[in-house]
Amino acid sequence: MTRHPGFEAVCLNPWVLQIEYASMLQYYGDYDHSTFRRYRHTAYRTFVRWCWGYLGKSVRVVIPSCIVEKIRYTFPSEQYQGFQLPRLHAL
Template identity: 55%
Template sequence: MADNFVSSSSDESDVECSSNGDEESYKAINDVLGYQFEPKRTPTQRTEAVIEESSNTDETSAADRVGNTEWCTCSNCVAMDTQIESRCCMERPQILTKMEEYRDQTDSALSCMTEHPGFTANCLNPWVLEVAYLQYRQQDEETLELAQNEIYRHTAYRQLVRWCWGIVGRNNRVTLPSCCVSKIRNTFPNAEGVYTGFRLPVL
């Protein structure tokens, strides 16, 4: 099969068909485009990527976010330990979408995601979190040996991601807004006041 084609140079545009006239095979081989079967980013993912990239372009402004809340526009964020966690709900397109949906349905604007009744119902209601935790355990086939409030926090974070981002897939992590994380932590506190914070997945 390798003898069917003769190249006059290393440039693919110079490849010529052999004397057997197998032009259709040549066309089929050379019309294959790399990555043509890869899934495409959704508009939301593209927006998210732009935000992530723009936040990393200016290291000075990124470092300025740590330890203060000057970047917060909802007035409910708290100072976080890392730049990646120092995000306001108003900076997250997926969360803004939920807030806009609420505004359209009720003619009432929200100044922060933590004011959304859906946030309270999905992320702060212990009975909802208990059922959601059982569902996650069934899907993941793992049992977390955690204190009750830690289970609630862990599940509440997952609920917020599922509600606003949909199914992101295993090992795909989303940084949640400081205001939402703070509200969840205050509702289900750690007795020692020690929290893990955002961690990248172990691949």
């Protein structure tokens, strides 16, 4: 799915996501998030609407892990680092 020609243009392009976010603000109000967090949230919502259309208020779907990974890689979290091995201290 990440290789689809429209995926990057629809879900990873910051200009498209800014327009989508502005549209979301009209319906749902402001989100107090950092820039990349807004991009991730908007990219997930845009992907779902692109694939399944409008699902309704309480309908949820599982986003494929390849999509989640690509969006997280493109718009990394300032807080979440993922699993890291502990540092070894020299004696």
